[in-house]
Amino acid sequence: MYKRVSGTKDILPEDIINWQGIEEICRKTFRLYNYSEIRTPLIEDSALFNRSLGQTTEIIQKQMFIFNNKDESYALRPEGTASIVRAYIENNLDKSSRFLKFYYMGPMFRLERPQKGRLRQFNHIGCEAIGSYDAYLDTEVIALSDALLSRIGVKDAKIKINTLGCAADKAALAEKLRNELEPCAELLCEECRKRLKTNVLRILDCKTESCRKIVQGLRNNKQEYLCNDCRNHFDEVKKGLDSLKIKYTLDHNLVRGLDYYTQTVFEITHDSLGAQDAIGAGGRYNNLVKELGGPDLGAIGFAFGMERLMLSLKTKINLEENKLIYIVTLGKEAMLSGAQALEILRKNNIAADMDYEKKSVKGAMRRASDLNARYALIIGDDELKKGILTLKDMQKGTQTETTLDNLIKEMKC
Ligand code: HAM
Numbered sequence: 001m002y003k004r005v006s007g008t009k010d011i012l013p014e015d016i017i018n019w020q021g022i023e024e025i026c027r028k029t030f031r032l033y034n035y036s037e038i039r040t041p042l043i044e045d046s047a048l049f050n051r052s053l054g055q056t057t058e059i060i061q062k063q064m065f066i067f068n069n070k071d072e073s074y075a076l077r078p079e080g081t082a083s084i085v086r087a088y089i090e091n092n093l094d095k096s097s098r099f100l101k102f103y104y105m106g107p108m109f110r111l112e113r114p115q116k117g118r119l120r121q122f123n124h125i126g127c128e129a130i131g132s133y134d135a136y137l138d139t140e141v142i143a144l145s146d147a148l149l150s151r152i153g154v155k156d157a158k159i160k161i162n163t164l165g166c167a168a169d170k171a172a173l174a175e176k177l178r179n180e181l182e183p184c185a186e187l188l189c190e191e192c193r194k195r196l197k198t199n200v201l202r203i204l205d206c207k208t209e210s211c212r213k214i215v216q217g218l219r220n221n222k223q224e225y226l227c228n229d230c231r232n233h234f235d236e237v238k239k240g241l242d243s244l245k246i247k248y249t250l251d252h253n254l255v256r257g258l259d260y261y262t263q264t265v266f267e268i269t270h271d272s273l274g275a276q277d278a279i280g281a282g283g284r285y286n287n288l289v290k291e292l293g294g295p296d297l298g299a300i301g302f303a304f305g306m307e308r309l310m311l312s313l314k315t316k317i318n319l320e321e322n323k324l325i326y327i328v329t330l331g332k333e334a335m336l337s338g339a340q341a342l343e344i345l346r347k348n349n350i351a352a353d354m355d356y357e358k359k360s361v362k363g364a365m366r367r368a369s370d371l372n373a374r375y376a377l378i379i380g381d382d383e384l385k386k387g388i389l390t391l392k393d394m395q396k397g398t399q400t401e402t403t404l405d406n407l408i409k410e411m412k413c
Contacts, residue, residue: 007120021317052082054259076109099131117276126303133298139240280304330380
């Protein structure tokens with residue numbers, strides 16, 4: 001028997017209601033905030049990610065699905081931001097208006113050790129706003145992530161925010177940290193001992209208990225390394241969030257695992273997720289557009305992990321009343337009438353299905369109930385003779401006689 005590849009998931013019909021519900025709510029909400037959808041390829045030149053995410057990040061070091069073709073190296077995209085910036089530059093999208101807002105949904109790939117909420121193929125729902133340095137854009141983007149969660153129905157999510165400052169601020173903080181941490185290198189976990197040389201900021205959000213203790217004991221105030229512009233920018237972001245009454249906590253150890261971030265970073269967590277508790281994350285990346293060959297433009301975005309949204313959503317999304325009509329037939333002739341009725345109902349945009357398993361009436365009615373059908377339409381000898389249909393209201397349990405025309409009229413109002 002074949003099995004799915006480790007770290008991948010089948011999305012079964014029972015999960016699809018919430019899955020599609022989340023997508024639909026997100027599409028509507030993104031449009032409300034004037035974001036347009038963008039779709040980029042699943043494969044990209046590996047160099048795009050090497051350049052954007054940073055050579056020393058975990059994704060580049062060990063999590064990329066790479067395949068080579070002659071002298072080209074392709075990667076399955078591990079995230080969406082780099083591809084969208086590439087598409088923005090390659091398609092000259094800045095020529096019409098420099099400031100553009102995009103949203104996207106689709107699969108991402110990372111060669112991680114699979115566990116609850118951590119997959120090798122997972123889906124992002126995210127957005128990127130490219131072309132502005134304004135702090136109120138940061139506020140909008142964080143408020144949008146909050147609005148999406150409340151519209152989807154995810155309760156008790158927590159937003160943490162921090163600022164990393166500009167490239168110069170980040171470098172100053174990294175140097176100070178390295179000086180402070182080097183004397184206690186022995187006490188750090190193996191990964192953080194490597195990070196001390198390659199990516200010292202990541203030590204700040206290491207989950208290992210021994211590293212956390214050391215980080216908590218650090219004397220330095222990370223905000224000290226911010227230049228005036230970055231400090232003012234962050235103050236404005238917080239002011240904006242306060243004015244919109246968005247709840248958040250400040251976490252000066254939040255650094256995020258991708259090198260492109262500058263200034264505001266944020267992460268949204270949910271207690272139900274266990275060790276992998278981030279449902280979504282994002283931040284500013286003011287240097288990336290230029291670094292990939294485009295103009296010097298500020299940008300910010302975030303992405304939710306779809307599978308983690310699904311895990312933290314405890315209710316069923318009910319976008320519209322299920323109006324399925326389920327046809328139950330008795331006998332061969334009735335089956336033909338049923339097939340004709342199905343065709344007419346569907347032509348009138350009414351969802352309909354029929355029992356193709358030749359179940360007993362009782363069994364077919366049970367199926368109608370399992371499918372949450374609004375009505376069951378019964379066609380037997382009696383009905384055929386009289387030229388009528390028996391309609392059972394599955395919610396009220398009542399039964400009436402009707403014609404197809406009348407039923408269509410009723411369903412349409
Ligand atoms: P990220 O934090 O790497 O950010 O991923 C965003 C979210 O994707 C995570 O918070 C998590 O919910 C989900 N996720 C990540 N890896 C996995 C995995 N292996 N299995 C399941 N879910 C996962 C980014 O990718 C940035 N591009 C976000 C961004 C957009 N920043 C600015 N714009």
